[in-house]
Amino acid sequence: MKTASPGTKAKICEAAISLFTSQGFRGTTIRQIAQKADVNIALISYHFGGKKGLLEELVMSFYEGYVRRLEVVYHTSTKETARGALMELTEKLLSYQKNNLELARFVHREMTLDSTLIRELMSTYLAKEKYYLNAFFEKGIKRREFKRQSVDLLSVQYKEMIVLPFLQPLYLTEVFHLPVGENVFYRDYQKWINSWIERFVCVPEKKPSILSNVLFGSVQEKWGG
């Protein structure tokens, strides 16, 4: 019998993501995962307690990393402005998902289903996501950088844009002819979200006079302050 090595869990996860993505969760057996990962089937039960446990672990590990990025940018961004911090967040969330592409696609799709597990994960991770997104927008509104409006609406729209290339990649390739998955795509897509931030979220910039820059330019609090 093959024994657990530090890489075993990772190998099992990788095999599971790939099979769940191509065959669906229901269409995949524990045996197929063991075969693809080249591990003994008993190790999957040992590490994850079965197929459902494996799914839970995958979704949780995705959202742990996702929510951590929200927390980190919110609490430690060194950007001067709310606008800058939100753009930094966009870059972080897109590149996190890009670096975990198959997992991101699988998790977002899985979250469109209805089950007790999904409901639990929703009320844990997506509630945290909403909490931080609302906090970003509220802070920007308080600083008078963002227009006063429903933060729930802003959070939903922002979240949908962040998730779109992973939940509905074909929609962007077939209908908008965007090269989803290529590096150039992420750069352009980020610009797209930034243009949304500039136009929909921010108070239109008044060209500041040199005098007001001198007088008020340096008193503005930093984001992280």
Add this chain to the structure above:
Amino acid sequence: MKTASPGTKAKICEAAISLFTSQGFRGTTIRQIAQKADVNIALISYHFGGKKGLLEELVMSFYEGYVRRLEVVYHTSTKETARGALMELTEKLLSYQKNNLELARFVHREMTLDSTLIRELMSTYLAKEKYYLNAFFEKGIKRREFKRQSVDLLSVQYKEMIVLPFLQPLYLTEVFHLPVGENVFYRDYQKWINSWIERFVCVPEKKPSILSNVLFGSVQEKWGG
């Protein structure tokens, strides 16, 4: 052998939608559909040429009705304003999906997958959807009712909001505590989209003077004109 009646196709479709939704397309057999619809299995092949044909028919019939609403409102709305026509469209698209709830949920989820069939459907129906949405926004911009901005961005955001309660109902119930599926939900959700139209899409209204109302009130072209 049971023979085809006018209701047979409808019965088969209904059974298929329900099984595809609960068990997934891959997890459903033709035999199960025949059993649930209480028809002879041969009739499914006769009417649809098999499971894949049935899926195609379901998705196509959903989008035929969906796109028809876009066309009809675009060409025949009697609203005075682009804003009014867009709000009418919102009402029509939400109630169409609400009246075909299981089908709408199934189709939107199916469209997140990747297959040759899905790609074809994308480049037919969702390209048409984009064409009409862009046309709505372009017309509003041309009439100076809508702010000048990327119509692609507007179309994507509008479409995502229209689809959200059907693609990600749990997200709205578990995270935003909205009573998705109840009548009161659709009314409130429509108000939410309307507030997006007012704030994000429309040029902020200047309070017109009585004089300008008298002078210009009646010359404005109607939407359908």
